[in-house]
Amino acid sequence: MKREEFLQLITKQIQYxxxxxxxxxxxxxxxxxxxxxxxxxxxQYLEAEKIAIQxxxxxxxxxxxxxxxxxxxxxxxxxxxxxxxxxxxxxMILIGIILVRxxxxxxxxxxxxxxxxxxxxxxxxxxxTHRIMIDNLCYKDDTYYLTYRSLKxxxxxxxxxxxxxxxxxxxxxxxxxxxxxxxxNLFGGAGYAIFKMPEDRVLYLRFQNEKLVVIDLLEYxxx
Amino acid sequence: MIDxxxxxxxxxxxxLNVLQEKACHGYEIIKVLKLRSNDVFDMKEGTxxxxxxxxxxxxxxxSKNEMVNGRMRKVYHITDKGVKVLAEDKAQWKEFSSAVxxxxxxxx
Amino acid sequence: xxxxxxLILNTLVIICSLFLIYxxxxxxxxxxTCDLHTMRSFYVNETTYIMEFSNNNYTKTIxxxxxxxxxxxxxxxxxxxxxxxxxxxxxxKIDMNNKLDTFGSYSRDFGGMITVVYRNDSAIxxxxxxxxxxxxxxxxxxxxxxxxxxxxxxxxxxxxxxAYDNQGNLIAEISY
Numbered sequence: 001m002k003r004e005e006f007l008q009l010i011t012k013q014i015q016y017x018x019x020x021x022x023x024x025x026x027x028x029x030x031x032x033x034x035x036x037x038x039x040x041x042x043x044q045y046l047e048a049e050k051i052a053i054q055x056x057x058x059x060x061x062x063x064x065x066x067x068x069x070x071x072x073x074x075x076x077x078x079x080x081x082x083x084x085x086x087x088x089x090x091x092m093i094l095i096g097i098i099l100v101r102x103x104x105x106x107x108x109x110x111x112x113x114x115x116x117x118x119x120x121x122x123x124x125x126x127x128x129t130h131r132i133m134i135d136n137l138c139y140k141d142d143t144y145y146l147t148y149r150s151l152k153x154x155x156x157x158x159x160x161x162x163x164x165x166x167x168x169x170x171x172x173x174x175x176x177x178x179x180x181x182x183x184x185n186l187f188g189g190a191g192y193a194i195f196k197m198p199e200d201r202v203l204y205l206r207f208q209n210e211k212l213v214v215i216d217l218l219e220y221x222x223x
Numbered sequence: 224m225i226d227x228x229x230x231x232x233x234x235x236x237x238x239l240n241v242l243q244e245k246a247c248h249g250y251e252i253i254k255v256l257k258l259r260s261n262d263v264f265d266m267k268e269g270t271x272x273x274x275x276x277x278x279x280x281x282x283x284x285x286s287k288n289e290m291v292n293g294r295m296r297k298v299y300h301i302t303d304k305g306v307k308v309l310a311e312d313k314a315q316w317k318e319f320s321s322a323v324x325x326x327x328x329x330x331x
Numbered sequence: 332x333x334x335x336x337x338l339i340l341n342t343l344v345i346i347c348s349l350f351l352i353y354x355x356x357x358x359x360x361x362x363x364t365c366d367l368h369t370m371r372s373f374y375v376n377e378t379t380y381i382m383e384f385s386n387n388n389y390t391k392t393i394x395x396x397x398x399x400x401x402x403x404x405x406x407x408x409x410x411x412x413x414x415x416x417x418x419x420x421x422x423x424k425i426d427m428n429n430k431l432d433t434f435g436s437y438s439r440d441f442g443g444m445i446t447v448v449y450r451n452d453s454a455i456x457x458x459x460x461x462x463x464x465x466x467x468x469x470x471x472x473x474x475x476x477x478x479x480x481x482x483x484x485x486x487x488x489x490x491x492x493x494a495y496d497n498q499g500n501l502i503a504e505i506s507y
Contacts (some may be wrong), residue, residue, distance in 0.1 A: 163373070
């Protein structure tokens with residue numbers, strides 16, 4: 001049998017096609033080494049090749065045994081999984097970046113850029129749909145900002161629309177809140193509300209379910 | 224020629240033993256086995272490869288492509304897991320062979 | 332690492348990635364749950380299904396809450412098996428002082444405008460709407476006292492809504 005034919009007979013038994021080349025190379029190398037040793041001992045190349053091939057054994061048997069160790073199901077599934085992962089790489093990197101960034105927003109109290117944080121409030125409010133954290137009192141250009149973060153409860157909504165807003169009123173019920181800003185993130189939101197500082201320095205935060213939370217700024221150290 | 228039955232049961236032991244001493248490519252392993260056993264172990268050379276590939280799947284050996292004698296070859300190295308299983312195989316073999324020896328000594 | 336272990340690892344990575352995309356991407360298996368979650372954003376929690384309008388893969392569904400007398404128009408889009416929130420969704424408190432009330436929504440994504448009328452008087456048999464551009468339509472397919480229509484490619488316009496009984500008498504009229 002010719003060497004070509006011999007090796008083909010073996011690799012034909014390997015059902016996972018992508019391993020055939022490596023196996024052929026390894027076995028071919030073995031036959032080469034075998035021939036070279038025999039040539040060193042004085043045997044003619046062509047004769048040595050014939051003997052070397054014969055010494056290898058039954059090609060179909062060898063191929064079948066090798067096929068058991070190169071299981072096609074595992075081989076093709078692994079290949080498929082690698083392709084799927086390649087396709088998912090870009091979305092995953094994007095999600096990874098967004099996740100990390102949003103987790104940063106969740107774990108660090110909100111501040112207003114360019115404004116001075118004059119009070120740390122860090123008060124937690126639980127409403128049926130969210131957990132809201134009133135973070136800081138900031139001040140810039142004669143304006144007072146009340147910053148907050150909100151975490152939506154598990155199973156609340158994955159649509160990205162959220163209701164975590166509140167009003168700021170004074171002791172008489174008069175609205176103190178001016179404009180507000182809110183940024184959504186994967187876990188809820190973060191933002192601030194601009195308000196007019198009341199004389200008594202006490203803020204009443206009115207939430208959606210009529211819940212009222214009192215923030216006495218004097219208690220937090222406001223002078 | 225030794226009965227194939229005796230050989231197949233202990234090929235893992237034989238191959239791992241060779242590789243523990245030195246990392247080899249396929250042809251080298253055959254040569255060492257033939258040499259050491261004074262040609263008693265003279266198996267069909269191609270059948271070594273399914274054995275090597277199985278040992279690699281079981282993570283007892285690992286193959287690396289290395290330059291040997293001017294050619295790129297697949298060279299097999301024994302792993303820590305392989306060293307452990309070799310020690311177990313050797314212990315089992317000692318126990319087995321001494322038991323056989325005892326039985327046949329008795330028989331005469 | 333042998334192939335089987337690599338395969339298991341890859342499969343786990345794929346499952347985790349797909350789950351993250353599913354969870355944070357706002358994909359829903361049931362349109363109803365998707366709509367329910369969308370409505371939570373304007374404080375509507377319990378509703379009954381009234382009717383829906385579909386255009387390509389966009390759907391606007393009309394829900395109503397009989398106790399609170401509110402109605403909502405909720406947008407969703409379908410992608411294969413999955414639903415996601417889409418287009419504008421809004422709620423409206425029905426004016427129970429009038430015999431007729433109307434609400435609607437327009438969005439470019441959806442491809443047209445929807446107008447819905449509510450009859451507060453069971454004598455109302457049909458409602459005729461005429462718009463500023465002369466386009467008119469009749470609503471008489473009542474589902475739980477609501478009737479609506481999807482007018483394709485029409486931008487939001489004001490119209491005059493006239494409600495008639497089955498004798499043809501004008502019962503109510505509003506402009507919206």
